[in-house]
Amino acid sequence: MTTQELVDQIHKKKSFLCIGLDTDLEKIPQFLLEEEDPIYSFNKAIIDATHDLCVAYKPNIAFYEAYGVQGWSSLRKTIEYLNTNYPNIFTIADAKRGDIGNTSTRYAKAFFEDLNFDSITIAPYMGRDSVEPFLQFKDKHTILLALTSNEGAFDFQTKKIDGHELYKEVLSVSTTYKGSENLMYVVGATKAEYLKEIREIVPNSFLLVPGVGAQGGSLKDVCNYGMTKDIGLLINSSRGIIYASNQHDYAEAAKLKARELQIAMEKEMSRLN
């Protein structure tokens, strides 16, 4: 999917919501465990109930890998279901990969070609030659961790080297990478006040912003500091939406939570006009 197609979907749906499919067998309604593939059944019901309220889904790969071959099969069925039934939805493999060049190319093939995701999250720590292999795929997007939502972000990301915080180096240096037009960045919603300075370095890039809902980030603050004329934001919520209920109404409850966020997003978008 091209960035322009994503922007068009955001305007059409009046939403820049990304729903995180962090599907955990211990948290889903327990009656689903009787199904042949409980993870897939859960994801399918959540997707069918919420697809018109969001523009992206982000399965976090850890939740699938944790169940071995069966989990990987559930992931494949989920992405195929999305690509077949809702081709206008942007898909994010939250895999946080990155390695020496030839290994990164294999990761890229796994997620962009074999599974056919539109994008993948990547850790920037190994530098240019670990990221550039992902950037060579046409209409695929690489979402680089810049300033993450967790406490540990302060261990390294905000430390200064040569007078600049490390996350700012990640932002500015990565814009010189070959294929950098395919870059997006992760900035945690819990760090909204940093967005003003981030926008000075990457004024137009799309930002994936996790951390609203369960981690306590504020949608309003993120929009105040981070929204661009093309919106430029994908705001993710996982647990806050998908585990709204663990009873028979779980999909309907997820839909109501997604609707709340979509309404708040529509309001923020109307302030741009």
Ligand SMILES: O=C(O)c1cc(=O)[nH]c(=O)n1[C@@H]1O[C@H](COP(=O)(O)O)[C@@H](O)[C@H]1O
């Ligand atoms: O890359 C991510 O998506 C990510 C980056 C980050 O800084 N913080 C963060 O929480 N995430 C992911 O975003 C999701 C947040 O989930 P909830 O806190 O349940 O909404 C999880 O899948 C995290 O792995």
